Amino acid sequence: MSLVLVADDEPAVREVLSQVVEDLGHDVIQARDGEEAWHLARARRPNLIVTDHMMPRLSGLDLCRRLRGDEVLGGVPIILLSAVLPHGAPEAYAFLHKPFEITEFEGLIRKALAQAPRPKPLEGASAMEVLGDWVAQGFARPLSTARADVERLRAGGPGDLATLDSLGAQVRTLETLTRDFQEAAHLAARVVTLEPVQVDLGARLRQVLDTVRAELPAVRWRAELPEKAVELRCDPARVQRMVSALLLEAGRRSGEVQVELEPAAVTVTLRVRTQGPTLTDEERHRLFEPFRPEGAGGGGLGLYIASELARLHGGGLSAESTNERGTTFSVVLPRG
Structure with missing residues (x-):
């Protein structure tokens, strides 16, 4: 299973393209314009990008050029779609002139993903180290406050309800962080199964x-x-x-x-x-x-x-x- 980014400013077209990709067994993230596609690509590192050319804020051609110049995303294949460009662009892996047949689009998806390189790993620290740092930073503040509250409880004796309330809030924060991290990890690993x-x-x-x-x-x-x-x-x-x-x-x-x-x-x-x-x-x-x-x-x-x-x-x-x-x-x- 691969992750495919689909960018098109027309909602109906975007949904059709996304459905084709999902029917082929892949996950999809959607962007409504070129600028949004650029930010999503940097955040999610898709295996393939499908983009229309005529879009607001950043055209599909400009998106291709920006992606090709990126050290991490430069090798990700891009399928460029357009009704105005006659021959596409050299920055794109493949080009489809609108309108096109769905079967042609499916064939390009399969071919592009078969040849797509794996996304480059994070520079410097490993992904697990990055996650570990994030968890440590998230837990540091509430844990520090909880420890201080415990010390005040010991010194103040019974009846310090305000401190008890604060301590309870910090504990709840830790519980939420733990639950969210576990859920996010499962989602990122794509192991969540729905029971509709x-x-x-x-x-x-x-x-x-x-x-x-x-x-x-x-x-x-x-x-x-x-x-x-x-x-x-x-x-x-x-x-x-x-x-x-x-x-x-x-x-x-x-x-x-x-x-x-x-x-x-x-x-x-x-x-x-x-x-x-x-x-x-x-x-x-x-x-x-x-x-x-x-x-x-x-x-x-x-x-x-x-x-x-x-x-x-x-x-x-x-x-x-x-x-x-x-x-x-x-x-x-x-x-x-």
Whole structure:
């Protein structure tokens, strides 16, 4: 199984191409423009990149040139699609002129992946050392606080409820870090298997909201959920984990969070709106990267976990950020 990045600004085309790749037995990550494709490629290191040429912010041709100049991604094969370029580009591994036959596209996917080199390893420290450093940094602060609280408890005697509350919060932080790291490791290793059944997504969402409200009582939560059941075929435990991770991340970013659930004929869309600071394009592209230190557009694993679980269900998680409306996270899941 390989990881394929599909970049196209037309949602319908992007979905068709992605479905073809998935039908061939491979995982897919999607980008809506060339700039997003560049950031995703650097974060996820795909085995193959499929890109349209005419896209906003960074064209497919410019993306090819930028990738070819990168030390890590320079050997990744690129399939360039275009209706305006007559002969493609030398920077691309292969070129398809639009419109093209799906069978031709499938053949190129198989050929490109058969010849694709393995992604280069991280320079310097090994991947396990990087993960180990990240875990150590994540545990350092809450552990230090917990130790100090224990010392104060010993010195203060019984009745120090404030310190006990602080200690409990630090322990919960450690529990969350441990759970998130385990989940992220399983997702990164692609060993998570779904067990889909028919569920009422609205009811599941209400359960998660009750739990998150108790955990983040200072946040003002507003929910607009349909009164009727929203039927969805999914893995209930994984979907609840996805929703919980997303809501907790949103609540930590903003003092006010609005949750909306919009069912359609073949999809369900969950929107989570926050009133926090507007994100730059760089920050938005880094939101779903795992193991990114705090202050670098990330700091937690919640959004990565939510994004990967949405992808496993055949859907996706995206973020939009504007001065007028803050940041909106949208999860789209197929109902079938």
